[in-house]
Amino acid sequence: MMKHLLWLGLVSLTVLAAQCNASPPAAETASRQTSPTLADEEKVSPQVAAAGEQITPEKSNTTAAPAAETNEAEMNPSSDAGQQPPTAESGDHSAACDDPFAGASVRFSPELWAADDLADLVPADIIDPDSDLATNFCLHNVDYADIVSGGPPPDGIPPLDNPQFDSIAEGDEWLADVQPVIALAVGDEAKAYPLAILTRHEIANDEIASLPVAVTFCPLCNAGIVFKREVDGEVLRFGVSGNLRHSNLIMWDNKTLSWWQQFTGQAIVGDMTGVQLEMLPAQLVSWQDFKEAYPTGQVLSASGRAYGRNPYVGYDSSAQPFLFQGTPDPRLPATARVLGYFSGDMAVAYPMSVIAEEGVIEDTLNGQRAVIFYKPGQVSALDQGIIEESREVGSAGMFNPEVDGQKLTFTADKGVITDNETGSEWNVFGRAISGELAGSQLEPVLGHPYFWFAWAAFRPDTTVYGQ
Numbered sequence: 001m002m003k004h005l006l007w008l009g010l011v012s013l014t015v016l017a018a019q020c021n022a023s024p025p026a027a028e029t030a031s032r033q034t035s036p037t038l039a040d041e042e043k044v045s046p047q048v049a050a051a052g053e054q055i056t057p058e059k060s061n062t063t064a065a066p067a068a069e070t071n072e073a074e075m076n077p078s079s080d081a082g083q084q085p086p087t088a089e090s091g092d093h094s095a096a097c098d099d100p101f102a103g104a105s106v107r108f109s110p111e112l113w114a115a116d117d118l119a120d121l122v123p124a125d126i127i128d129p130d131s132d133l134a135t136n137f138c139l140h141n142v143d144y145a146d147i148v149s150g151g152p153p154p155d156g157i158p159p160l161d162n163p164q165f166d167s168i169a170e171g172d173e174w175l176a177d178v179q180p181v182i183a184l185a186v187g188d189e190a191k192a193y194p195l196a197i198l199t200r201h202e203i204a205n206d207e208i209a210s211l212p213v214a215v216t217f218c219p220l221c222n223a224g225i226v227f228k229r230e231v232d233g234e235v236l237r238f239g240v241s242g243n244l245r246h247s248n249l250i251m252w253d254n255k256t257l258s259w260w261q262q263f264t265g266q267a268i269v270g271d272m273t274g275v276q277l278e279m280l281p282a283q284l285v286s287w288q289d290f291k292e293a294y295p296t297g298q299v300l301s302a303s304g305r306a307y308g309r310n311p312y313v314g315y316d317s318s319a320q321p322f323l324f325q326g327t328p329d330p331r332l333p334a335t336a337r338v339l340g341y342f343s344g345d346m347a348v349a350y351p352m353s354v355i356a357e358e359g360v361i362e363d364t365l366n367g368q369r370a371v372i373f374y375k376p377g378q379v380s381a382l383d384q385g386i387i388e389e390s391r392e393v394g395s396a397g398m399f400n401p402e403v404d405g406q407k408l409t410f411t412a413d414k415g416v417i418t419d420n421e422t423g424s425e426w427n428v429f430g431r432a433i434s435g436e437l438a439g440s441q442l443e444p445v446l447g448h449p450y451f452w453f454a455w456a457a458f459r460p461d462t463t464v465y466g467q
Helices: 002-022 195-201 287-293 352-358 452-458
Strands: 147-149 165-167 180-186 189-194 203-208 211-218 223-228 238-245 248-253 259-261 266-269 283-286 298-300 337-343 346-351 360-365 368-375 395-400 410-413 416-419 432-434 448-451
Touching (some): 180 223, 180 287, 195 203, 203 238, 283 395, 346 352, 346 360, 346 452, 352 360, 352 368, 368 410
Antiparallel strands (some): 180 283, 238 248, 248 259, 259 266, 410 416
């Protein structure tokens, strides 16, 4: 009993600290023109916890090498979510067991993962404390030794549920043109999700064109991915578990309390183990690019709060990412940005520095032609304390270079992308904005920006374009 009371006390303190760190200071102004300079005591070490906690070398377990990722579904927009059977990455993880952690090195808190415990941490409409829900730790397809606590308890970093949106004009009141946003367009609707907000919340449970989606961002991996959050007809609500694998966010759902890897969209622990969420095409671009492409679009609302600050100051130049257990693949610097493509047995990383230098990259992936467009103008969300003052990183998008059966080739000249067949000009979203093909849209190919160390940890057999 005493141990349980001590545990609850520690949890309460952690929740309070995490919630304070996850929200911008009340004194911040919402106007970018008057954003204050960060005081030295407010800056965060390059090694930071998910909720902004500074860590010491003693707290960052860096001894075990990460296990190679297997059993991942193809990253195909047309893939059926929920159809993959559970698979085991190592060992026989059956549905019933006497001790799911036998022989495992456990560095997270399994005690929290029952409905009555979670009810003290999340809103009542998310989890019914009187239900029998509990995470089934007997089912998992990853090694528990690879999962570590990042500090906060479940939803200690609060996700956004039923998020509110503003007009472009309202977004301009606080967003600088260079700030990064995740751009999502479905049907006639387009929404922008600023990383300034998502670094503080990591998940937005939303709907667009009547489609339930989870817009996610893992600051430690620089991974912004959008998922359809419906599995077998049931809509899931995702939260932040507080745990990490290969420094990547592990999400949890409110229907089965299963754990999901944000990097891959696959359930790795619990009754949903092996189920794959459908990834949706989305791009990480500048606010200016989104406004130009979608002048009637909407932007995630700041709700009167100032989100212009970066709690991960200097993180994107870190040589040893937070809580990463292995040695980063030496082919590129650990936090070099890459555009990653994965399908079937093929994984390719395109360094953003190479994409920026070439402007346009044409390649063949699994027998299909693909083209990558580059556009300058986006800054890092993980560099300077004030995001709009951060360094340039640019934007990229990957597409099928064909319109109505016509195969196109492209050239970049002084930042302007044109096709060689008609001379039409194209933007970073793969849309022709002038010329004979104006209004035509190239089909997106699933490719996402990541930090290199994370991409290589999950895709160890990846090739690197240009090497």
